[in-house]
Amino acid sequence: RRFGTWRRKGIPHPRPLPLFGNCIDAVLLRTSFYEALDKIYRQFPGQPYIGFYGGSSPMLLVCGSEAVKDITVKDFHVFTDHKLSPDSRYDTLFSKFLFCLLGDQWKSIRARQTPAFSSGRLKAMFPTVKATADRLCEVIDKRLDKDGAVGINGLCSRYGIDVIAAVAFGIEARALDSDEPPPFMKAVSAAFRFGPLEALITLALLFSSPVYHVLRAPIIKEWRAVVLRGLLREATELREREPPRKDVFDTLLSLKKDGVPQVVFEAQVMSMQVAGSETSSTAVLAILWELALNQDCQDRLREELREAVAKQGAVTYELLHDAEYLDMVFKEAVRLWPVMPWLDRVASEDYVLPGTNAVIEKGTVIIIPIFSFHRDPERFDDPDTFKPERWAPENVAKIDKMSYLPFGNGPRACIGFRFANMSVKSAVASVVLKYRIGMAEGTPKSHAELELSPLSFIISPHKELPLRFERL
Numbered sequence: 001r002r003f004g005t006w007r008r009k010g011i012p013h014p015r016p017l018p019l020f021g022n023c024i025d026a027v028l029l030r031t032s033f034y035e036a037l038d039k040i041y042r043q044f045p046g047q048p049y050i051g052f053y054g055g056s057s058p059m060l061l062v063c064g065s066e067a068v069k070d071i072t073v074k075d076f077h078v079f080t081d082h083k084l085s086p087d088s089r090y091d092t093l094f095s096k097f098l099f100c101l102l103g104d105q106w107k108s109i110r111a112r113q114t115p116a117f118s119s120g121r122l123k124a125m126f127p128t129v130k131a132t133a134d135r136l137c138e139v140i141d142k143r144l145d146k147d148g149a150v151g152i153n154g155l156c157s158r159y160g161i162d163v164i165a166a167v168a169f170g171i172e173a174r175a176l177d178s179d180e181p182p183p184f185m186k187a188v189s190a191a192f193r194f195g196p197l198e199a200l201i202t203l204a205l206l207f208s209s210p211v212y213h214v215l216r217a218p219i220i221k222e223w224r225a226v227v228l229r230g231l232l233r234e235a236t237e238l239r240e241r242e243p244p245r246k247d248v249f250d251t252l253l254s255l256k257k258d259g260v261p262q263v264v265f266e267a268q269v270m271s272m273q274v275a276g277s278e279t280s281s282t283a284v285l286a287i288l289w290e291l292a293l294n295q296d297c298q299d300r301l302r303e304e305l306r307e308a309v310a311k312q313g314a315v316t317y318e319l320l321h322d323a324e325y326l327d328m329v330f331k332e333a334v335r336l337w338p339v340m341p342w343l344d345r346v347a348s349e350d351y352v353l354p355g356t357n358a359v360i361e362k363g364t365v366i367i368i369p370i371f372s373f374h375r376d377p378e379r380f381d382d383p384d385t386f387k388p389e390r391w392a393p394e395n396v397a398k399i400d401k402m403s404y405l406p407f408g409n410g411p412r413a414c415i416g417f418r419f420a421n422m423s424v425k426s427a428v429a430s431v432v433l434k435y436r437i438g439m440a441e442g443t444p445k446s447h448a449e450l451e452l453s454p455l456s457f458i459i460s461p462h463k464e465l466p467l468r469f470e471r472l
């Protein structure tokens with residue numbers, strides 16, 4: 001009866017298999033969920049809505065531009081929440097992350113965190129970010145092998161961790177400085193690089209509440225929470241004795257002063273750390289790799305940065321903000337590598353899909369397949385090729401805004417977008433000004449050669465990615 005849902009509503013859908021629906025490869029952990037979604041998406045080109053079954057649950061891919069706008073903006077009051085919000089009995093801390101908070105509680109906590117990313121605050125945080133970017137260059141220098149190559153995946157991760165820890169966690173994590181990952185890094189990094197159990201729990205959370213409640217296990221393991229809590233207690237005590245620094249941690253501390261429960265405060269700090277580090281570091285990694293593959297883009301970027309530095313005297317907040325080609329490179333890299341390859345929302349009431357007579361029931365899970373949009377030749381010419389020029393001012397009007405969603409959309413879009421922009425560009429500018437980046441032995445030459453884990457819900461290579469750095 002459930003497998004008849006989309007037929008009865010007149011929504012196109014692929015034929016489901018008993019038990020697995022349309023996601024057998026994802027449920028058997030043979031492909032990642034975004035690849036399973038992409039397979040469905042490609043079967044129904046140009047459709048605004050595509051039905052599918054996650055296990056036996058009817059779920060909806062929303063693909064039309066108007067439809068995406070309706071769900072994420074116009075009818076946001078119906079689709080405020082993510083389905084990926086775990087039960088607080090099994091996931092004490094993760095359930096309170098900003099990403100997972102529901103309804104009015106999300107609204108109130110989000111509103112209080114938003115000022116942390118104002119222009120004034122970003123400028124105040126810039127010197128810390130810049131110093132960490134310079135440190136990344138020093139560490140690259142120190143670790144180059146005899147052929148001038150180094151694995152850049154781990155270094156980018158360490159950069160992401162250090163930068164967010166400094167501004168949002170209130171500590172110097174010094175991940176870049178240590179050979180062995182310090183406990184803080186172990187607790188934070190790979191929080192979303194899942195093993196088989198975490199991957200299954202996450203799918204169960206999306207597809208089937210009964211299976212989720214049978215598994216009764218946390219997505220973010222308790223030992224991580226214990227390590228982070230201890231450090232956070234020390235960081236809080238230290239900061240309370242210091243004058244304000246106008247960083248993200250200061251804003252989060254004000255939540256505590258306003259009487260927000262301790263566990264909610266702790267979850268917000270950890271949520272910034274987890275959501276901010278792996279995502280930004282993957283973007284840095286993507287850009288450095290694309291620049292190694294595309295030397296002409298690298299030359300043009302370096303020329304732009306050198307000219308700007310000659311005028312301004314140094315890499316400044318304003319320089320990064322105004323550098324046009326740097327922005328084009330950033331946009332193109334997160335198009336090809338949308339770290340979060342899909343968005344989810346859940347209907348809080350029955351809802352008529354605009355432009356149809358179909359009603360989706362309260363509780364229906366909506367998925368917006370960002371990765372598929374970004375790689376669709378109907379939306380982007382030559383979509384698998386790195387072409388920053390598509391973002392040039394004279395070309396950008398051709399791109400449909402709802403086809404490009406690396407940071408999500410609407411009131412629930414990424415809160416750290418402006419910070420990510422600054423910290424990713426800062427790292428890239430420091431490296432490009434100091435080194436010519438090239439291919440090394442073992443550097444993947446195409447996306448197909450990157451080994452991405454089928455278990456992971458984010459797009460991030462889990463193996464080392466060697467690049468060659470020639471000092472300029």
Ligand code: HEM
Nearest residue numbers: 098099275276279280283340407408409412413414416420
């Ligand atoms: C390149 C880097 C980044 C990418 C691609 C990225 C992407 C995203 C996406 C796609 C979402 C979901 C949006 C939606 O549902 O519409 C999100 C949410 C979020 N991001 Fe980011 N992000 C990045 C960096 C950061 C940074 C640096 C921070 C913090 C400093 C951060 C904090 C968050 C938080 C807390 C949420 C949950 C927001 C909410 O539910 O209200 N992100 N991010």
